[in-house]
Amino acid sequence: AQSVTQLDSQVPVFEEAPVELRCNYSSSVSVYLFWYVQYPNQGLQLLLKYLSGSTLVESINGFEAEFNKSQTSFHLRKPSVHISDTAEYFCAVRGIQGAQKLVFGQGTRLTINP
Amino acid sequence: EAQVTQNPRYLITVTGKKLTVTCSQNMNHEYMSWYRQDPGLGLRQIYYSMNVEVTDKGDVPEGYKVSRKEKRNFPLILESPSPNQTSLYFCASNKQGSPLHFGNGTRLTVT
Numbered sequence: 001a002q003s004v005t006q007l008d009s010q011v012p013v014f015e016e017a018p019v020e021l022r023c024n025y026s027s028s029v030s031v032y033l034f035w036y037v038q039y040p041n042q043g044l045q046l047l048l049k050y051l052s053g054s055t056l057v058e059s060i061n062g063f064e065a066e067f068n069k070s071q072t073s074f075h076l077r078k079p080s081v082h083i084s085d086t087a088e089y090f091c092a093v094r095g096i097q098g099a100q101k102l103v104f105g106q107g108t109r110l111t112i113n114p
Numbered sequence: 115e116a117q118v119t120q121n122p123r124y125l126i127t128v129t130g131k132k133l134t135v136t137c138s139q140n141m142n143h144e145y146m147s148w149y150r151q152d153p154g155l156g157l158r159q160i161y162y163s164m165n166v167e168v169t170d171k172g173d174v175p176e177g178y179k180v181s182r183k184e185k186r187n188f189p190l191i192l193e194s195p196s197p198n199q200t201s202l203y204f205c206a207s208n209k210q211g212s213p214l215h216f217g218n219g220t221r222l223t224v225t
Contacts, residue, residue, distance in 0.1 A: 009154065034213060043204060043218040044157075051211075090156060100145045100164075101172060102206075102214055104156035 002027040006105035021076040023091030031093045033074040038088045120217035135190045137205030146188035151202040195224040
């Protein structure tokens with residue numbers, strides 16, 4: 001079984017400031033890791049994923065996340081945020097084998113202040 | 115356009131009145147699943163399906179039913195809704211080993 005902990009329920013930052021959203025997981029098997037974003041009144045969209053290979057993965061809108069196996073973490077970072085990044089962000093894991101169930105963290109609400 | 119379509123987007127009902135939330139995907143995905151989203155709890159899986167006529171319980175299946183008679187459809191049925199099922203529901207689909215594609219959600223209120 002897997003579990004995911006997002007350490008911050010809310011993160012307020014100023015526009016153009018850097019941000020880090022923390023995610024830790026536990027699992028007895030190898031996992032895939034994901035970050036999903038949910039903009040207000042919308043569904044979830046895949047932001048980025050780690051399946052294998054390079055431990056640093058990037059999204060098209062400037063976010064990146066680094067898989068750290070020893071610390072069982074997959075923190076999400078962006079060097080300079082924009083108002084349009086205001087959303088809720090969910091970290092999720094899924095076992096490589098077996099059922100396709102995604103286990104989600106509790107979510108982090110990112111609020112960008114001008 | 116590849117998508118997962120849920121209906122309705124909003125639903126208000128009363129305790130005990132049976133309802134169905136529909137979900138359809140046009141990507142020929144084998145896997146489909148239902149999640150509910152509650153504040154502070156993230157998303158939790160209700161049921162999932164690995165293919166036609168193959169379904170199994172997720173983490174919070176009590177009070178829900180599903181069926182998978184066709185590959186593209188995966189309706190969620192609440193036979194006797196209760197107020198604790200007030201939530202935001204998401205349907206998702208995926209191919210094995212690929213990320214999930216989510217619908218836009220159904221906000222259900224049970225009074």
